[in-house]
C-alpha cells in the first residue's frame with residue numbers, strides 16, 4: 001500500500017486531479033498495487049475553510065505520506081490578500097517543508113502534436129526534448145522580502161539569494177540527468193548583472209569537473225528565452241534558478257503544444273516527492289470541462305517512476321497518452337483541424353482505457 005497525499009487545490013486543480021486518480025486506479029488494478037489517497041485542502045479552498053493556505057497539521061500529514069500529487073492553487077478570489085496569506089504560499093510551504101529542491105520539468109514534443117506547436121515546421125521537425133532542471137526552494141521566491149518606507153516613498157523588495165551548496169546540489173541533479181540523455185547542460189543565469197548568478201556560474205563550473213563526459217555551456221536568461229523559440233533542438237538539459245526556471249518552463253510548454261502537457265516532479269534527498277502539472281488554476285476555463293488533464297496524468301506517471309520505482313506502470317501511462325493523441329483525441333488547448341475534440345473527463349477516460 002502506497003500512501004499518497006492528494007491536494008486538488010483550486011480552479012481546474014480538482015478537475016485534472018480527478019482524471020489522474022482514475023488513471024492511478026487503473027494502474028492499481030492492472031499492476032496489482034494499492035494506493036491510499038489522503039485528501040488535503042491547500043490553497044484558496046484552505047483559506048476559505050481554515051483561514052490559512054495550508055494548516056501545519058496537514059503539512060505534517062503530507063510529510064508522513066510517500067508522495068504528494070497536487071493540482072494547482074490560487075485564483076482571482078484571493079488576489080487581494082496580503083502576500084503571506086495568499087493561496088500560493090501553500091506551494092512554498094509544501095516545497096520548502098518537503099525540501100524538494102530539484103524540480104524536473106520535461107518538455108517533449110510528441111510527433112502527434114507537431115501541428116499544435118506555434119513554431120515553424122522546419123524548426124519543429126528537428127525535434128524538441130528538453131529537461132528543465134529548476135532549483136525550487138531557494139532564490140528570489142524564498143529570499144528576504146518586504147515593504148518599507150524610505151525617504152517618504154514606499155519600497156518593496158524581493159531578494160535573490162543562493163548559497164554554493166544550494167547551487168552545487170541542483171547542478172549535480174542536472175549533470176546526472178544529462179548523463180542519461182544527450183550529455184549536454186545549458187546553465188541559464190544572468191551573470192552579467194547578478195552577483196548571485198556569478199556564484200551560480202562559478203559553482204556550476206566546479207561541479208562540471210566531475211562530469212567531463214557532459215558538455216556544459218552557459219547562457220544568459222534573456223538570450224535563452226529567445227533561443228528556445230529560435231532553435232529548441234540545441235537544448236538537452238536546462239539548469240536554472242527558481243524564478244528563471246518558472247518562466248522558461250512555461251515558454252518551453254508552449255513550443256511543445258500547450259501548458260496543459262507539461263508535468264513535473266520535485267525531488268529532494270530521501271524526502272517525499274511532490275508531483276504537479278506546471279500550470280496554474282486556469283480560472284478562465286475552470287468548471288467547464290475544458291482543462292487538459294495530460295500534464296497531471298503525466299505527473300502521476302513521474303510519481304510512479306521516482307517515488308515508487310514502478311517504471312513499467314509509468315511507461316504504461318505515458319504510452320496510453322501517446323495512443324490517445326495518435327488516435328486524434330485533443331482537448332481544446334491542443335486541438336488542430338480534423339482531430340476529435342474532447343473534454344477533460346473524456347480525455348481522462350480514453351487514457352484510462354489505453355492502459
Ligand SMILES: NC(=O)C1=CN([C@@H]2O[C@H](COP(=O)(O)OP(=O)(O)OC[C@H]3O[C@@H](n4cnc5c(N)ncnc54)[C@H](O)[C@@H]3O)[C@@H](O)[C@H]2O)C=CC1
Nearest residue numbers: 072073074075259260279280281282283284285291292333
Ligand atoms: N502550481 C500552481 O499551483 C500554480 C498556481 N498558479 C496560480 O494560478 C492562477 C492562474 O494563473 P495564470 O497566470 O492564469 O496561469 P495558468 O497556468 O493557470 O493559466 C495560463 C493559461 O493557460 C491555460 N491553461 C493552464 N492550464 C491548462 C490546462 N491544463 N489545459 C488547458 N489550458 C490550460 C489557462 O486557461 C490560461 O489561459 C493564479 O492564481 C496563479 O498564482 C499559477 C501557476 C502555478
Ligand SMILES: CC(C)CC(=O)C(=O)O
Nearest residue numbers: 088091141246278279280
Ligand atoms: C506560485 C508560483 C511559484 C507557482 C509557479 O508558477 C510554478 O511553480 O510554476
Ligand SMILES: [Mg+2]
Nearest residue numbers: 246247250278
Ligand atoms: Mg509557473
